[in-house]
Amino acid sequence: MKCSACGASMSPVVSDFPFKVSSRTIVIIRDVPAYECDSCAEYLFADDVMERIDALLASATRSAELEIIRYAA
Numbered sequence: 001m002k003c004s005a006c007g008a009s010m011s012p013v014v015s016d017f018p019f020k021v022s023s024r025t026i027v028i029i030r031d032v033p034a035y036e037c038d039s040c041a042e043y044l045f046a047d048d049v050m051e052r053i054d055a056l057l058a059s060a061t062r063s064a065e066l067e068i069i070r071y072a073a
């Protein structure tokens with residue numbers, strides 16, 4: 001797995017990520033498996049992880065300004 005920004009190798013991490021789903025709503029997804037670049041701040045998600053993130057964001061409540069969801073069901 002290589003960083004698309006700088007070409008350095010990426011390490012697997014589990015972290016919390018904020019996603020802006022509308023102008024007023026931010027959804028934080030906890031404990032998301034991702035890859036973190038060793039030399040810059042770039043993050044990358046595997047395809048199946050990205051699909052699950054999309055599904056979680058689609059089901060998020062957009063009336064709240066901030067919602068926190070766990071990645072693992």
Ligand SMILES: [Zn+2]
Nearest residue numbers: 003006037040
């Ligand atoms: Zn990088």
